[in-house]
Amino acid sequence: MRIKAINPNTTLEMTENIGHQVRRYTSDDVEVEAVSPERGPISIESYYDDFLAVPGVLEEIIDDEAEFDAFINSCWGDPGIDACREVTEKPVVGIAEASMYVANMLGAQFSVATILPRARDFIEDRVRTTGLWGQCASVRCTDLTVVETEETRDAATEALYDAAKRAVEEDGAEAICLGCAGMGGLDEPLEERLPVPVIDSVAAAGVITEGMVRLGKATSKVMTYKQPEPKEQTGYPQKFHFDADAGDD
Amino acid sequence: MRIKAINPNTTLEMTENIGHQVRRYTSDDVEVEAVSPERGPISIESYYDDFLAVPGVLEEIIDDEAEFDAFINSCWGDPGIDACREVTEKPVVGIAEASMYVANMLGAQFSVATILPRARDFIEDRVRTTGLWGQCASVRCTDLTVVETEETRDAATEALYDAAKRAVEEDGAEAICLGCAGMGGLDEPLEERLPVPVIDSVAAAGVITEGMVRLGKATSKVMTYKQPEPKEQTGYPQKFHFDADAGDD
Amino acid sequence: MRIKAINPNTTLEMTENIGHQVRRYTSDDVEVEAVSPERGPISIESYYDDFLAVPGVLEEIIDDEAEFDAFINSCWGDPGIDACREVTEKPVVGIAEASMYVANMLGAQFSVATILPRARDFIEDRVRTTGLWGQCASVRCTDLTVVETEETRDAATEALYDAAKRAVEEDGAEAICLGCAGMGGLDEPLEERLPVPVIDSVAAAGVITEGMVRLGKATSKVMTYKQPEPKEQTGYPQKFHFDADAGDD
Amino acid sequence: MRIKAINPNTTLEMTENIGHQVRRYTSDDVEVEAVSPERGPISIESYYDDFLAVPGVLEEIIDDEAEFDAFINSCWGDPGIDACREVTEKPVVGIAEASMYVANMLGAQFSVATILPRARDFIEDRVRTTGLWGQCASVRCTDLTVVETEETRDAATEALYDAAKRAVEEDGAEAICLGCAGMGGLDEPLEERLPVPVIDSVAAAGVITEGMVRLGKATSKVMTYKQPEPKEQTGYPQKFHFDADAGDD
Amino acid sequence: MRIKAINPNTTLEMTENIGHQVRRYTSDDVEVEAVSPERGPISIESYYDDFLAVPGVLEEIIDDEAEFDAFINSCWGDPGIDACREVTEKPVVGIAEASMYVANMLGAQFSVATILPRARDFIEDRVRTTGLWGQCASVRCTDLTVVETEETRDAATEALYDAAKRAVEEDGAEAICLGCAGMGGLDEPLEERLPVPVIDSVAAAGVITEGMVRLGKATSKVMTYKQPEPKEQTGYPQKFHFDADAGDD
Amino acid sequence: MRIKAINPNTTLEMTENIGHQVRRYTSDDVEVEAVSPERGPISIESYYDDFLAVPGVLEEIIDDEAEFDAFINSCWGDPGIDACREVTEKPVVGIAEASMYVANMLGAQFSVATILPRARDFIEDRVRTTGLWGQCASVRCTDLTVVETEETRDAATEALYDAAKRAVEEDGAEAICLGCAGMGGLDEPLEERLPVPVIDSVAAAGVITEGMVRLGKATSKVMTYKQPEPKEQTGYPQKFHFDADAGDD
Incomplete structure (x- = not known):
């Protein structure tokens, strides 16, 4: 294959x-x-x-x-x-769609933790066209550019941790989709610190x-x-x- | 595994x-x-x-x-x-959810071909709770009981063919989910006769x-x-x- | 009858x-x-x-x-x-449905004050299947188990008061449904302290x-x-x- | 009272x-x-x-x-x-709201059988503002004016029968709301001929x-x-x- | 013309x-x-x-x-x-409709800054019947009566500024509709102080x-x-x- | 300007x-x-x-x-x-958005009469992202390619007439948006034969x-x-x- x-x-x-x-x-x-x-x-x-x-x-x-x-x-x-x-x-x-399907099978509501605020509309649009808007607790943006998610792994992890934590505590997220392909592998350090499954969207x-x-x-x-x-x-x-x-x- | x-x-x-x-x-x-x-x-x-x-x-x-x-x-x-x-x-x-996710990646709209009309509300409910109501062209019922889908393969295939054909032609379905676990394997004879992918939900x-x-x-x-x-x-x-x-x- | x-x-x-x-x-x-x-x-x-x-x-x-x-x-x-x-x-x-119909006729938006946070999805599901999601300002959970709502009336009243008050002030609720059959009769002490009708769902x-x-x-x-x-x-x-x-x- | x-x-x-x-x-x-x-x-x-x-x-x-x-x-x-x-x-x-609540408790989907086609938007609007659009199979209009529903009982019954029958057979209605106060009492002759409950909205x-x-x-x-x-x-x-x-x- | x-x-x-x-x-x-x-x-x-x-x-x-x-x-x-x-x-x-159409072409989400809180339901209703509920970030009320918006221009501007600012910062509004005909002309002083277009609904x-x-x-x-x-x-x-x-x- | x-x-x-x-x-x-x-x-x-x-x-x-x-x-x-x-x-x-806004102000429901069936999903997507899905009675496709709408005016008019007529009679459309820039000017011959306003989207x-x-x-x-x-x-x-x-x- x-x-x-x-x-x-x-x-x-x-x-x-x-x-x-x-x-x-x-x-x-x-x-x-x-x-x-x-x-x-x-x-x-x-x-x-x-x-x-x-x-x-x-x-x-x-x-x-x-x-x-x-x-x-x-x-x-x-x-x-x-x-x-x-x-x-x-x-x-x-x-995007693959990670949302996986999230939808692991928790009652998921959030997306992602890059710059300006991308929110773009991200939310994909949630809607996939059909899972009703299952999406929130899209939480960070101040990360795409390249930063790839190059500054520790800072990216920290920023995503903050976003995901707020999604869980304030928005009721029960699973987190990492909303950028540059975040591949960050699910592991994040899952150690968060009480919910964190989905590497590329892996999904x-x-x-x-x-x-x-x-x-x-x-x-x-x-x-x-x-x-x-x-x-x-x-x-x-x-x-x-x-x-x-x-x- | x-x-x-x-x-x-x-x-x-x-x-x-x-x-x-x-x-x-x-x-x-x-x-x-x-x-x-x-x-x-x-x-x-x-x-x-x-x-x-x-x-x-x-x-x-x-x-x-x-x-x-x-x-x-x-x-x-x-x-x-x-x-x-x-x-x-x-x-x-x-x-149900697995087959709908698969269908949602293969066509712009899917229909479900399924059993007795009385099950329609039950089936539609699952489409809605999964989140994919907007992607569902229709739920098409047959007169088949669950046991008949399993035991009378030819008749079941025929009934499902009629339902799926109408879903494609009248409702705009571009993929078909077989809406009963007893229909396992019927995707093959149906796909030979229909212009759209037919999804065996158990296989999915x-x-x-x-x-x-x-x-x-x-x-x-x-x-x-x-x-x-x-x-x-x-x-x-x-x-x-x-x-x-x-x-x- | x-x-x-x-x-x-x-x-x-x-x-x-x-x-x-x-x-x-x-x-x-x-x-x-x-x-x-x-x-x-x-x-x-x-x-x-x-x-x-x-x-x-x-x-x-x-x-x-x-x-x-x-x-x-x-x-x-x-x-x-x-x-x-x-x-x-x-x-x-x-x-649930009866209390929501009553609430929908008394206020422009209602909230549900209910038990443990883990029940929220279960409760929200019923709001949605009844059809009144658009009229529901919020589901506000307490830390009460079902049995506690029945056995510790004063503590239950206090917890529900807090939840309902936030629903009115933060979510815009204009009526409150008591979201558990164990809360029967608590509408009276709550209504004395809240500016909105409180509906005993069993009575409704x-x-x-x-x-x-x-x-x-x-x-x-x-x-x-x-x-x-x-x-x-x-x-x-x-x-x-x-x-x-x-x-x- | x-x-x-x-x-x-x-x-x-x-x-x-x-x-x-x-x-x-x-x-x-x-x-x-x-x-x-x-x-x-x-x-x-x-x-x-x-x-x-x-x-x-x-x-x-x-x-x-x-x-x-x-x-x-x-x-x-x-x-x-x-x-x-x-x-x-x-x-x-x-x-309107009362009859829809009753219908929603008697069947999985209801239709409204009502007067002139020009009233359809008006009627549908009320279904939507009540919250029950998702439970409404259809609004079926007749050619009846309001006054005719009151004055020509036999003709009104006939026209409503036709509308309701199509709602049941083509739209999947499992209950019928009579969509005009002038239809009071027509639920009885209609229910004799239809396989579903017919709701006199005034009575409801x-x-x-x-x-x-x-x-x-x-x-x-x-x-x-x-x-x-x-x-x-x-x-x-x-x-x-x-x-x-x-x-x- | x-x-x-x-x-x-x-x-x-x-x-x-x-x-x-x-x-x-x-x-x-x-x-x-x-x-x-x-x-x-x-x-x-x-x-x-x-x-x-x-x-x-x-x-x-x-x-x-x-x-x-x-x-x-x-x-x-x-x-x-x-x-x-x-x-x-x-x-x-x-x-209302005209201002929302304009807003929908200038920003990804708009908010309405308007009068007394009791009017919120009335205002939201119009957003919904127009069809743009999904594009509406929020309706933000002030304590202004209609007459006050007309007569106390400075106070009205201040109150609307506060409402609009919160809409932008907390709700993600990218454009503001002024939700009362008495606010005509206030778009100018507001736009000077806000980072988003402010729409005088009458002008629109x-x-x-x-x-x-x-x-x-x-x-x-x-x-x-x-x-x-x-x-x-x-x-x-x-x-x-x-x-x-x-x-x- | x-x-x-x-x-x-x-x-x-x-x-x-x-x-x-x-x-x-x-x-x-x-x-x-x-x-x-x-x-x-x-x-x-x-x-x-x-x-x-x-x-x-x-x-x-x-x-x-x-x-x-x-x-x-x-x-x-x-x-x-x-x-x-x-x-x-x-x-x-x-x-697209301009024509839908105009249509939404002229009739209670509009339909789009447009080109090839394969474009339906593309067209419907725009209705949805604009926000007016609830006001859209239907998207009616013809067999016209874009170039044909421009080059064979009589045939295009005929095909659009058929589509629009069905939209009015079967789907309840009260206004028609011409769903292709190549249809500019065809609103006039169509409006002569149809009982509803026909909107040239470019003009709108x-x-x-x-x-x-x-x-x-x-x-x-x-x-x-x-x-x-x-x-x-x-x-x-x-x-x-x-x-x-x-x-x-």
């Missing part, structure tokens, strides 16, 4: 961490390749970054569609996840994706996630132009 | 099928034991059956809590799932449960899913009485 | 109080019998207790279905209320149930609340097995 | 019927006075009629506030119900109101339903001007 | 201010007439005031229907807006109304907003009686 | 039509420039097209931020609207945008719509890299 974990930003240190976390929690027979797109932001902290990142993410799926059994979209916001599902029949799993996506492949189901091509219509895409490489052979209904 | 798949009803033929389906989709190192409770209905088709089944389901978890890594609640309705989570720290996964729960164990997280004991309070439970065996040592906050 | 008020737990002191409160607020021609099931927990403070209580509640209805005009389910959570409605054509009223259920009987309507048997399907219920007495004569549609 | 049932329109035939239905279902010791306002439309079939009716309804409460124990607002739309609650401490019950309000009085609770005056602020109301009689003595918080 | 801005209360100072604000923000070719009804309260601070105001508002539209191109309902609550739309084909714009309604007229669309007469049914309206002048010629479907 | 209307696709015929429609409905002193991005799809019919279009849309705003008073995002889906608001302080108006955006400029408010920069964080955007021109001088809070 081969899984391609796509880090939608271009910070390679984070990409490496993502690959490490997916490998660590999946079975031995799962081969994991972690990549960053060739184009896009070094981190995603706004709607702007999100939209600039998506074409690169799509390219990573288009390039290797035949060679992998599933794809992981490794940014908490699952940027362009619906578009990703259009360009492949293989399952695509977002780390890893095991869910392995399960999706074992299940053997393909992305639905009946309607919303059909292959993109064949058309000119000015300014994008030829591979972004889909053929007409996919068969409309 | 050891998973106990609990069929909340006492129809052993179905229990066997459940064990088979979980084994079939999980890794080789996963050991699966499928059981039925000693007490309870031969099938769950009403709120009444649901409530009579739960004490037996709880007993199956209490009895073997230490010997398994996770438990599956194998009725589409996930009867008593919150109570199950109170009596163990091991992950408990319901087949199998792979999700394996993933939960790989992730290594325990059920949150901070609040809602704390161990039951120590108290007298008249008319139930001693094992149903919990000790006070679990430590309240 | 004969009403059977079922206390789903086995604390007889509470059962007596329930009978007293229903009698006190209903007409003189209403005969009230208050009972506890023979099996079940001494109090309901978790989903676990809730599920262990329901078979006993159902038994109380099945045993005397012909002899009463209506049934009251006297636990704030209305445990198994849908199943109760399946086993009888007589109206079944839950104290009493008057609503009397009204339902006067109205003369039977529980709908067309679909969800049909008589349970005839089937084997292993481990339950014969009376739990329904006959086939009820007539399916 | 004295209840004043206010028919918000000026059709006296309907007022009489309302009084009859309330008396018929309440206890012998309940004294019922049914009235129409001196000003207002002969029937309420639009938002326009609704707003022209409310001042007259308020006047009926203001005039006799001290002499009654409770008031019924007898139009399915409960016009001005929040304003009614501001002008009295006595309970005010709307026939009657028994709920009696219950509210027995309970002895007053409308909350802490915030939303405080007595109107003292101020000039140009063009309205002096009684519409409230004094300042009510005591603000 | 001629716009009639109706101040639903009888405080002429406020009416003048409303006219001023609408004129100030609309094009030079827009002629604005601001009026108060002949009947109604001097201010709207309760549901009671709201309902007593509406007949006068309707009269203002009925009187001049042919002479204006559009009407503005200038109370934050848009009292009787649906009825207003029934009595004219010209567009009717409420200041002015520009939206001008746009509606430019667009040239008429209010839909197909169903809900049809001309009122022809009928007797006892106690109202003859002009309140509509003819039958409007053509029902 | 200068408004830049951005057609997110590269079909210049459509761009011209967009410019024409905005000019036609705005005041004489409004200068309108209609453009297509240099990169992106020739039409937007999927999530894929949507995401490939956004970088080009953002570029159009970034390039001319100082020279225009407001921007229009002219695709019914308002692609990347949140990101657009991050890159400018000038108001940005989407044609035009008048709303003019109003926003008259109002003089800037996009909120306090949180979600702050200028993008300064960072490397690999593969994008230098102008996509924002400076740090915008001042974080």
